[in-house]
Every structure is written in structure tokens, then in C-alpha cells.
Amino acid sequence: MIKRLSDLEQYLRERNxxxxxxxxxxxxxxxxxxxxxxxxxxxxxxxxxxxxxxIEDVFAxxxxxxxxxxxxxxxxxxxxxxxxxxxxxxxxxHILMNGQESYxxxxxxxxxxxxxxxxxxxxxxxxxxAVFELEHYHKLVAVTDVAVNISPDLKAKAAIISNAVFLxxxxxxxxxxxxxLAAIEVVNDKMPATMDAAMLSKMAQRGQIxxxxxxxxxxxDNAISEKSALHKGIKSEVSGxxxxxxxxxxxxxxxxxxSFMFFANAHVASIxxxxxxxxxxxxxxDTLETRFNSILLSASTYLK
Amino acid sequence: MITKLSDIFERIDTTQDRKRIAVVAAHDExxxxxxxxxxxxxxxxxxLVGDREKILEIADAHQFDLTGCEIVDEKENIDAAYTAVRxxxxxxxxxxxxxxxxxxxxxxxVLHGTEGLRTGDILSSIAIFExxxxxxxxxxxxxxxxIAPDLKTKxxxxxxxxxxxxxxxxxxxxxxxLGALEFVxxxxxxTIDGALLSKMAQRGQLxxxxxxxxxxxDNAISADSARFKGIESEVAGDxxxxxxxxxxxxxxxxxxxxxxxxxxxxxxxxGASVPIVLTSRADTETVKLNSIALAASINLQ
Numbered sequence: 001m002i003k004r005l006s007d008l009e010q011y012l013r014e015r016n017x018x019x020x021x022x023x024x025x026x027x028x029x030x031x032x033x034x035x036x037x038x039x040x041x042x043x044x045x046x047x048x049x050x051x052x053x054x055i056e057d058v059f060a061x062x063x064x065x066x067x068x069x070x071x072x073x074x075x076x077x078x079x080x081x082x083x084x085x086x087x088x089x090x091x092x093x094h095i096l097m098n099g100q101e102s103y104x105x106x107x108x109x110x111x112x113x114x115x116x117x118x119x120x121x122x123x124x125x126x127x128x129x130a131v132f133e134l135e136h137y138h139k140l141v142a143v144t145d146v147a148v149n150i151s152p153d154l155k156a157k158a159a160i161i162s163n164a165v166f167l168x169x170x171x172x173x174x175x176x177x178x179x180x181l182a183a184i185e186v187v188n189d190k191m192p193a194t195m196d197a198a199m200l201s202k203m204a205q206r207g208q209i210x211x212x213x214x215x216x217x218x219x220x221d222n223a224i225s226e227k228s229a230l231h232k233g234i235k236s237e238v239s240g241x242x243x244x245x246x247x248x249x250x251x252x253x254x255x256x257x258x259s260f261m262f263f264a265n266a267h268v269a270s271i272x273x274x275x276x277x278x279x280x281x282x283x284x285x286d287t288l289e290t291r292f293n294s295i296l297l298s299a300s301t302y303l304k
Numbered sequence: 305m306i307t308k309l310s311d312i313f314e315r316i317d318t319t320q321d322r323k324r325i326a327v328v329a330a331h332d333e334x335x336x337x338x339x340x341x342x343x344x345x346x347x348x349x350x351x352l353v354g355d356r357e358k359i360l361e362i363a364d365a366h367q368f369d370l371t372g373c374e375i376v377d378e379k380e381n382i383d384a385a386y387t388a389v390r391x392x393x394x395x396x397x398x399x400x401x402x403x404x405x406x407x408x409x410x411x412x413x414v415l416h417g418t419e420g421l422r423t424g425d426i427l428s429s430i431a432i433f434e435x436x437x438x439x440x441x442x443x444x445x446x447x448x449x450x451i452a453p454d455l456k457t458k459x460x461x462x463x464x465x466x467x468x469x470x471x472x473x474x475x476x477x478x479x480x481x482l483g484a485l486e487f488v489x490x491x492x493x494x495t496i497d498g499a500l501l502s503k504m505a506q507r508g509q510l511x512x513x514x515x516x517x518x519x520x521x522d523n524a525i526s527a528d529s530a531r532f533k534g535i536e537s538e539v540a541g542d543x544x545x546x547x548x549x550x551x552x553x554x555x556x557x558x559x560x561x562x563x564x565x566x567x568x569x570x571x572x573x574x575g576a577s578v579p580i581v582l583t584s585r586a587d588t589e590t591v592k593l594n595s596i597a598l599a600a601s602i603n604l605q
Contacts, residue, residue, distance in 0.1 A: 154490050187504045189455050198503035199496060202518075203488045207534060217503075233508055 022093035026050035034291030085112035097280040125159035126274035176243035179223035180216025193248035269293035305473040309434035315601040318346040326388035326397035331358035332404035338592035343372035401581040424575035431571040447554030464574035471602040477544035480524035481517025494549035570594035
């Protein structure tokens with residue numbers, strides 16, 4: 001079990017994880033910087049799909065080592081997305097990364113991923129998982145879903161939990177503890193978040209959602225602090241020891257994500273899971289560290 | 305704490321201080337039979353509110369002993385109902401019982417906003433059974449009053465059921481919320497409510513009880529069945545209270561216990577300041593007597 005994101009690299013190396021990363025529209029200096037760093041670990045090989053001339057120019061300007069990098073020339077970004085997804089589908093690559101880091105650039109890869117015929121989602125729910133290392137929390141904690149599911153219904157929430165549980169289990173957490181967040185910790189029939197939380201708890205208890213312990217509704221303080229929970233009279237295995245925070249909607253998740261980043265000196269790695277390969281979807285605001293961590297987090301989905 | 309139905313008779317105060325039952329529209333052969341049997345056995349005293357002439361006529365014809373029964377003459381059923389409720393509000397009667405009167409008329413004064421008897425959010429009907437093959441008494445609710453209760457109403461039904469069991473000395477009853485299956489299924493409201501009610505008990509929104517649901521009937525009453533299904537539950541196989549998802553389920557279950565399992569339940573309505581007896585014509589004398597005894601044995605204060 002790892003407690004810090006900086007331990008990821010060693011953890012993966014000790015377990016001989018070896019994957020190939022394919023980057024769509026790879027002609028981006030920030031993304032290339034992260035990819036070069038990731039390749040140095042020996043954990044990932046790299047295929048860059050994009051404008052070969054610009055890519056080589058970036059390498060030359062920064063004195064990056066170009067040897068061992070596979071480059072597939074494709075000037076059309078949309079076609080680059082199609083090519084990359086095809087490599088994943090043919091199992092020639094194992095991690096997909098978006099080189100065009102903009103909120104509106106996601107369709108470059110989301111379209112070919114979701115394509116009915118040639119896509120790589122087989123009826124499963126895709127969801128975004130952000131794994132945080134926080135100064136004042138004793139272990140890694142995942143937040144989901146800040147990016148893919150806007151206002152998930154019960155079924156989607158169950159799938160989002162399963163995706164996050166799958167990911168956290170890669171780190172040796174056999175039975176991750178899941179807190180279903182709401183504004184309060186009691187069931188209130190006017191607050192659907194609290195009702196879904198109660199149902200999800202029961203679904204875990206009955207084995208409908210496997211390999212995890214779920215408790216909810218929990219307010220954020222009850223989820224991360226046992227003291228706070230006890231103060232409210234809540235006895236919960238999850239309180240104060242949560243591995244996964246399920247937010248009721250994308251706004252709550254996004255706000256929480258950003259407050260961790262801006263105010264809690266957080267380190268983060270985030271990926272999208274649920275397709276046949278993990279997808280790294282970073283933004284211009286992310287740091288090199290986040291991009292690098294996210295690539296390694298993707299590789300960790302291949303841990304047995 | 306009671307473990308069999310006959311225990312309720314042990315709990316009754318049969319001294320001079322025994323309780324008084326006010327019977328609305330007492331001019332009914334079956335009801336008078338049960339009530340006079342109860343007075344004869346010092347289970348209760350009775351105030352018979354109804355048509356005096358008819359009451360005397362019936363008693364005479366069937367040789368019912370009216371010792372211990374006061375008669376208050378009210379020709380109209382609605383007047384009888386209001387008078388009986390007034391007697392209870394004044395403290396001169398402690399149990400309300402339905403005679404030869406339709407249920408809406410019987411309950412109208414009970415539900416009256418200022419002059420009624422309601423204490424809880426709702427009234428709900430509870431039957432308690434002793435069943436061969438089950439190791440203790442078990443209550444079933446609501447087979448009589450609430451047709452298709454929503455979550456809020458179910459909360460009140462659970463509260464009434466728990467309070468009822470508390471009154472019988474069962475301090476922390478185990479409540480099973482019945483569904484057609486033991487999983488949460490978004491298309492089956494009963495299973496959703498089962499999950500919600502469980503969580504509400506866990507969070508202290510429902511007090512003095514352990515709630516688990518959804519549980520199908522077999523999982524609720526059989527630990528083996530629950531184990532076979534892989535259900536880990538404190539309630540499974542040891543339920544004290546069964547919460548049915550709707551009136552049909554409760555009613556069918558009630559009648560299957562009576563007709564196929566030879567059960568003679570006792571039933572009361574909870575949610576008012578006194579226990580209310582609302583037996584139907586189809587109920588046997590034993591059920592009526594049991595219900596009077598049950599009402600006399602529980603102290604709502």
C-alpha cells in the first residue's frame with residue numbers, strides 16, 4: 001500500500017509494470033515534457049501521434065532524448081485521435097493521453113473512444129478519478145467524478161464507485177472505504193444525494209457493489225474526520241479512514257478538487273477509467289508533476 | 305418482555321384499577337360477546353356507547369352478562385363515536401373499540417384536530433402474531449390503514465411499530481422492511497425505502513430499533529435463508545417487526561398467517577393517545593378478545 005504519490009514510481013518498478021502510452025495531438029511542449037520524464041522511469045514506452053515536424057522541434061529545443069520515441073505523423077488532430085484509439089483497440093498501446101490540453105479539446109479523444117463501432121468502451125460507464133495526497137490526511141484519497149459524469153443517477157454512481165474501487169485496489173487496498181458525500185449525514189427525502197447514499201450503502205452491504213465498504217450520506221467533515229463523525233453520533237467504519245470520496249455531482253467534485261489544489265497544497269494524479277484503457281486528460285493549468293503522476297497512475301491500472 | 309401471545313394477559317392489571325374500554329356503537333353481537341368475555345375475566349371494564357335498547361336486546365338474546373358494563377345511550381353512530389372519544393379525553397375511558405359502525409365514522413372524532421386523540425404523525429394498524437415455527441412473537445404493519453405509504457409515512461409506521469414493541473417490553477426491536485427481494489432495485493420503491501429506512505435507523509433518525517431492508521419475507525424470518533443468500537444482518541431470522549411496503553402485502557400476509565398458519569393475532573391501532581381496537585367482522589372471537597387484552601396490556605404513557 002502506498003501513501004504518497006511520489007512512491008508510485010518505485011511501486012510500479014518493483015512490480016515490473018511495463019506499458020505503452022499513446023499521445024494524441026502530441027505537438028505540445030508541456031505534454032512532451034511529462035512524457036519524456038515518464039519514459040525515463042522505464043515504466044512506459046511512448047508513441048506520439050501528431051505533427052512530426054513540430055514534435056521533433058520541441059525535442060530539439062529542449063534537448064530531450066528522441067531515441068526510443070515512436071512518432072506517427074498525423075497533421076489532422078481528429079485523425080490522430082482515431083489512430084491512437086485504434087492502437088489501444090489492437091492492444092499495441094495501453095494508455096491514452098490527450099496532447100491538446102484544453103477543456104474543449106477533450107472531444108478529440110472522447111469521440112473515437114466512444115465510437116460505437118471502433119471505440120473502446122464496451123457498455124461500461126467511464127468516470128474520472130483523481131487521487132490526492134493531502135498534507136493533513138494520513139493516506140491517499142480519491143475524489144470522483146470531476147470530469148465525465150455531470151449529474152449521475154444511482155446506477156451511474158454505482159459504476160463510478162466500482163471504477164474507483166478497481167483503481168484503489170491496484171495499490172493493495174483490498175476493501176477500499178467509500179464515503180458518499182452529501183450536505184448532511186442523515187437521510188432527507190428532499191435531498192436526492194442523501195437518498196442515493198443510503199441506497200449505495202445498502203448495495204455494498206448486499207454485495208451489489210463489490211470489494212468495498214460504503215457509508216453515506218456523510219458530510220465532508222464526517223467522511224475525513226472520525227472525531228467529527230463521533231461528535232455527530234455517527235458510528236461508521238468509513239469515517240476518518242475514507243479511501244474514496246464520491247461526490248453527488250460534477251460541481252461538488254470539481255469544487256472539492258480545486259479547493260484541495262489551491263488551499264491544501266495537494267499533490268494529485270488523475271485519470272479516466274472505464275474504457276478498455278485508462279485515459280490521461282490533463283489541462284493547461286496542471287503542473288509537470290500532475291501530468292507525470294497521472295501517467296504513472298494510468299500505468300498502475302495494469303497492476304495485478 | 306413477551307415471547308408468546310398469551311403473555312399479554314399476564315401483563316394486564318386486573319385489579320380495581322383495571323382499564324375501561326369505550327365501545328363505539330356497541331349494539332353488535334360479536335363485539336358484545338368479546339367485550340363481555342373481557343369484562344367477565346377482569347381484563348377491562350366497559351362503557352358501551354350506542355343504542356341502549358338494541359344493546360340490552362342483544363345481551364338478553366345471547367345471555368351476555370353486562371356486569372362491569374356501563375351503557376351510554378347514543379342512537380346515532382357519529383354521536384356515539386364523539387362521545388366515546390370525549391370519555392377518553394376526560395380520562396374516564398382508556399381504550400377505544402369499534403362496534404357496529406363504519407371505519408370512517410369511527411375514526412373521524414379520533415382524527416379531529418383539536419378534540420381528537422392523535423399524538424403521532426399518523427395512525428397505523430399493527431397486528432402481533434404467535435406463529436408455529438417462529439421463536440417469538442412478531443408484529444406486522446400496516447394491513448389496515450395506510451394504503452401505499454411513502455417514505456415519510458413509512459417512517460411514522462416504523463416509529464409506531466417500534467413504540468408498540470417498546471410498550472410490550474421489547475426495548476430494541478429488530479425491524480425488517482419487506483421487499484420482493486433483498487437487493488436495492490431502482491425500479492422497486494419498496495427496496496429503495498428499505499435501504500433508506502435502514503440508514504435512517506443507523507443515523508439515529510429512527511430510534512430504539514435496528515432496521516434492515518430490503519429483505520424478502522424468507523430472509524426476514526429465517527436466518528438459514530438469509531445465510532444461504534449471503535446476507536449479513538442482525539435482523540434476518542430474528543425480526544420483531546415486519547414493515548410491509550403496502551396495505552395489500554400486509555393484508556395478504558396477515559390473512560395467510562390466520563388462514564394457513566392457524567394464527568390468532570391481536571391487533572391495535574397506534575399513533576393515538578390510547579390504543580384503538582379496530583377488529584373486523586371477519587375476525588374471530590379469540591382475535592377480538594386478544595386485541596382487547598393487547599390494548600389493555602400496553603401503557604402508552
